[in-house]
Amino acid sequence: MIKFDAKRKIFELSNKEYSYYFSINKLGYLIHLYSGKKLNDITLERVNERYIERYAYLENNKEVCDESYYFSEQGCLFECGSYLKSDARRPFVIIKHSNGSEITSFKYYSHQILSLNVSPKDLPHFRVSSSDAETLLVTLKDEVDEIYLDLYYTIFKDLNVIVRFSKLKNLSTKEIKLKRLCSLELDSVNKDFELISVHGQRGDDRELEKIPVNHNLTVVNDNHGGRGFRQNPSILIKEKDANYDFGEVYICSLLYSGNFKFEVGLDEYDSFRLNALINDDCFEFSIKSGESFETPECVLAYSSEGINKATQTMHDLVRDYLLPKEFAKKERPILINSWEPFLFNFDTEKIKNLILEAKTLGIKEVVLDDGRFGKRNNDQSSLGDWDVNLDKINLGEVIDFAHKNDMLFGLWVEPEMISPDSELFKTHPEYALYDRNYKPTLLRHQLVLDLTNPEVVDYIFAKLSNIFDKYKIDYCKWDFNRYLSEISSLYLGDEKQSEIFHRFILGAYKLLNKFVERYPKILLETCASGGGRFDLGMLYFSPQIWGSDETNPFSRVMIQFATNIFYPLSTIGAHVSASNSLSMQDKIIIAAFGTFGYELDPSKLTDEEKKTILSLNKIIKDYHHIVTRGDYYVLKSPYETNFASWMCVSKDKKEALVFNFNFKREQTKARFIRLKGLDPDKYYFNSLTNDVYKGDFYMNIGINISAPLKEGMTMLFVVKQVNSIVKTVLNSKAQKEKREKLL
Numbered sequence: 001m002i003k004f005d006a007k008r009k010i011f012e013l014s015n016k017e018y019s020y021y022f023s024i025n026k027l028g029y030l031i032h033l034y035s036g037k038k039l040n041d042i043t044l045e046r047v048n049e050r051y052i053e054r055y056a057y058l059e060n061n062k063e064v065c066d067e068s069y070y071f072s073e074q075g076c077l078f079e080c081g082s083y084l085k086s087d088a089r090r091p092f093v094i095i096k097h098s099n100g101s102e103i104t105s106f107k108y109y110s111h112q113i114l115s116l117n118v119s120p121k122d123l124p125h126f127r128v129s130s131s132d133a134e135t136l137l138v139t140l141k142d143e144v145d146e147i148y149l150d151l152y153y154t155i156f157k158d159l160n161v162i163v164r165f166s167k168l169k170n171l172s173t174k175e176i177k178l179k180r181l182c183s184l185e186l187d188s189v190n191k192d193f194e195l196i197s198v199h200g201q202r203g204d205d206r207e208l209e210k211i212p213v214n215h216n217l218t219v220v221n222d223n224h225g226g227r228g229f230r231q232n233p234s235i236l237i238k239e240k241d242a243n244y245d246f247g248e249v250y251i252c253s254l255l256y257s258g259n260f261k262f263e264v265g266l267d268e269y270d271s272f273r274l275n276a277l278i279n280d281d282c283f284e285f286s287i288k289s290g291e292s293f294e295t296p297e298c299v300l301a302y303s304s305e306g307i308n309k310a311t312q313t314m315h316d317l318v319r320d321y322l323l324p325k326e327f328a329k330k331e332r333p334i335l336i337n338s339w340e341p342f343l344f345n346f347d348t349e350k351i352k353n354l355i356l357e358a359k360t361l362g363i364k365e366v367v368l369d370d371g372r373f374g375k376r377n378n379d380q381s382s383l384g385d386w387d388v389n390l391d392k393i394n395l396g397e398v399i400d401f402a403h404k405n406d407m408l409f410g411l412w413v414e415p416e417m418i419s420p421d422s423e424l425f426k427t428h429p430e431y432a433l434y435d436r437n438y439k440p441t442l443l444r445h446q447l448v449l450d451l452t453n454p455e456v457v458d459y460i461f462a463k464l465s466n467i468f469d470k471y472k473i474d475y476c477k478w479d480f481n482r483y484l485s486e487i488s489s490l491y492l493g494d495e496k497q498s499e500i501f502h503r504f505i506l507g508a509y510k511l512l513n514k515f516v517e518r519y520p521k522i523l524l525e526t527c528a529s530g531g532g533r534f535d536l537g538m539l540y541f542s543p544q545i546w547g548s549d550e551t552n553p554f555s556r557v558m559i560q561f562a563t564n565i566f567y568p569l570s571t572i573g574a575h576v577s578a579s580n581s582l583s584m585q586d587k588i589i590i591a592a593f594g595t596f597g598y599e600l601d602p603s604k605l606t607d608e609e610k611k612t613i614l615s616l617n618k619i620i621k622d623y624h625h626i627v628t629r630g631d632y633y634v635l636k637s638p639y640e641t642n643f644a645s646w647m648c649v650s651k652d653k654k655e656a657l658v659f660n661f662n663f664k665r666e667q668t669k670a671r672f673i674r675l676k677g678l679d680p681d682k683y684y685f686n687s688l689t690n691d692v693y694k695g696d697f698y699m700n701i702g703i704n705i706s707a708p709l710k711e712g713m714t715m716l717f718v719v720k721q722v723n724s725i726v727k728t729v730l731n732s733k734a735q736k737e738k739r740e741k742l743l
């Protein structure tokens with residue numbers, strides 16, 4: 001997969017469908033040549049160098065001109081753009097040298113094709129073995145000092161993906177300051193790109209936003225210290241004309257839950273540059289002699305066949321190489337969560353009743369959300385005091401009761417937080433992260449713990465272990481309900497204050513790591529006021545993330561649609577609540593395309609609703625493997641049409657689950673649901689019209705749904721391969737009943 005042509009000094013990273021080429025130029029810079037559809041060779045070595053000027057410079061006060069060499073840094077496509085030299089675009093790295101200079105320019109030093117995959121230490125990373133991917137390490141050296149930069153490129157055998165990260169090593173004798181270091185830079189000729197980013201806020205957790213890539217630098221970022229609500233650390237770059245099924249598309253995503261940044265734009269020569277990095281606002285790391293710094297990994301997923309293929313690539317990558325192995329492809333139990341029905345108002349009997357009621361509905365797991373510890377009967381106290389409030393609930397009894405009733409049991413925690421009204425704050429006020437010269441902003445009456453301090457990480461882990469060692473807990477919801485403010489750490493001291501953001505997230509990862517190492521069988525679901533920390537970093541620890549506190553189905557469809565583009569459906573916590581804007585059936589169908597569950601009081605359900613829940617729970621159980629492991633296709637986008645329409649197809653193309661939702665009501669329009677991803681030559685039965693057609697019929701003509709559609713009409717149906725003999729039988733009217741029994 002990785003080759004180096006020593007004569008032409010060209011690196012090639014290729015798999016069956018994708019190629020990435022770069023070279024070392026005469027001056028030692030890494031020149032980006034090509035990224036795109038598989039090429040068998042790069043015939044033009046200087047394909048992307050611009051022929052504008054002879055290369056000239058001043059030496060010993062004399063102009064030296066290389067008559068044979070035309071080179072300018074401006075507009076040139078690099079792998080690692082320099083700073084304060086001739087390239088005025090955003091650089092790959094900025095170092096403040098010991099003499100105060102910030103000129104940063106790295107040139108080729110050495111390279112290695114590694115037999116073992118290497119990943120950044122202390123950061124979440126893809127779990128890759130050498131049979132699935134190959135890694136190229138190119139080491140560059142600072143033009144002046146003994147500072148080295150390792151660029152890692154891992155290309156996957158069966159996925160059009162390159163994962164990159166970088167490592168800066170200070171081998172000089174002096175301390176330097178690292179002010180910026182990218183995980184990835186992608187330079188390219190302009191292909192009329194557009195950028196799709198994701199923004200949101202609690203309740204409107206994720207929305208897509210599309211803008212043209214132009215000469216104004218666009219920054220997609222978060223600087224709240226670990227809550228990517230504002231913007232998500234995944235973006236999509238596509239050719240303007242590309243759509244869900246055609247054209248060149250990249251998805252770029254950072255494995256990072258802290259402050260991040262993507263910079264996207266064209267320069268004055270129309271050259272495109274994308275940088276992906278830890279946000280360099282309030283970031284300056286001291287790197288002493290002999291020390292190093294590693295960036296998070298960053299994914300570049302490529303598709304020459306539109307957005308759907310890029311999405312499928314991301315879904316496969318995350319399921320196969322990122323999620324904890326134990327749960328990655330496993331169907332998750334249908335759960336019920338106590339939060340929306342009870343908030344803080346529950347006791348032993350209430351939860352036991354919830355267990356009994358839920359059991360009759362085919363639910364397999366009950367989750368006790370916030371409120372069972374300290375004196376927490378509202379959100380104003382006790383974060384940090386993780387011991388069980390035995391006056392409120394007999395946790396052991398409830399857990400035994402759940403298990404006896406064949407139900408799994410889950411618990412809520414918010415380990416990174418501290419309430420000022422808590423025993424922890426009384427004994428360890430120094431554990432809170434805020435500047436003592438300011439009035440710290442309380443959000444939801446709470447402060448953030450100083451996880452830059454290893455003692456705090458160990459303390460909280462010990463408190464959590466007391467609970468998780470003692471009780472037989474099967475699932476844990478790990479919440480994070482505020483962002484960082486008045487940022488200052490007593491522990492780090494004056495010199496290191498601009499290292500807080502990154503060190504905080506390293507501390508959070510350390511805590512999560514300890515947790516998953518000690519409790520590998522516990523199904524972890526992360527959360528941040530809903531889906532405020534939905535990123536690949538979290539998915540390394542938790543195979544699912546609560547999608548949003550918004551459970552209104554109209555909004556849910558939009559949130560799930562945006563999330564699905566970047567993250568596998570099995571990672572999106574989606575629950576049915578008591579929200580009354582649509583019927584129980586509609587709400588279940590929408591939530592079925594995520595990690596499915598309920599947040600309602602079953603004792604308040606009507607008999608009709610209970611019947612619906614029972615029958616749909618069965619269908620979900622039977623078909624959820626398609627959602628969990630299948631290929632996802634957008635059929636219609638709610639950003640462009642009145643429909644949100646998508647489907648999941650099993651990898652063997654034998655079964656599919658189709659979803660269709662219209663927002664406005666329609667009375668007269670001709671509408672067809674055209675399917676994707678089926679085998680054109682095989683026959684399929686569909687449970688919407690109870691007909692059998694060939695795959696090419698479904699994909700080219702589609703299923704006719706031209707009938708008056710009321711607003712918020714939700715359709716879910718199964719498409720199942722049948723053989724042609726079955727087809728004739730099934731198409732006879734007399735066999736209609738038999739047909740229905742198929743499902």
Ligand code: GLA
Pocket residue numbers: 339369370379412479481527528529530531546548549
């Ligand atoms: C956050 C979560 C909710 C719930 C509450 C509990 O808001 O998103 O699902 O767990 O915290 O306080």
